[in-house]
Amino acid sequence: MKVSEAMHKGVNWVTPDASLAQVTKIMKDNDVGAVPVGENDRLIGMVTDRDVALPSLSEPDVWIGMASANVSAPLRWKRAKIHRGSRR
Numbered sequence: 001m002k003v004s005e006a007m008h009k010g011v012n013w014v015t016p017d018a019s020l021a022q023v024t025k026i027m028k029d030n031d032v033g034a035v036p037v038g039e040n041d042r043l044i045g046m047v048t049d050r051d052v053a054l055p056s057l058s059e060p061d062v063w064i065g066m067a068s069a070n071v072s073a074p075l076r077w078k079r080a081k082i083h084r085g086s087r088r
Helices: 020-030 050-059 060-069
Strands: 034-039 042-047
Touching: 020 034, 020 050, 042 050
Parallel strands: none
Antiparallel strands: 034 042
16 A cells, blocks of 8 residues: 555645644544644644643643543442352
8 A cells, every 4th residue: 555545635734833722623623643834835843642642641730620621420439349259
């Protein structure tokens, strides 16, 4: 298989002054993990989903805030009954 057969065509790209919110929206809307960054008709870099996720996840306060913002309902815990030994 050639690269031309596997690549995305009609790629969306951003300029260096684009916000991360814009980049992540492009990633989500197009189901891609990388967005090219261009300036003056030249490719000058790439932003990947890893570039966005790792800095956020390395900051515990940000990670906790992101997690709590995505929880739709409180978690409910139920203690499980543990049976030891065999029943006959």
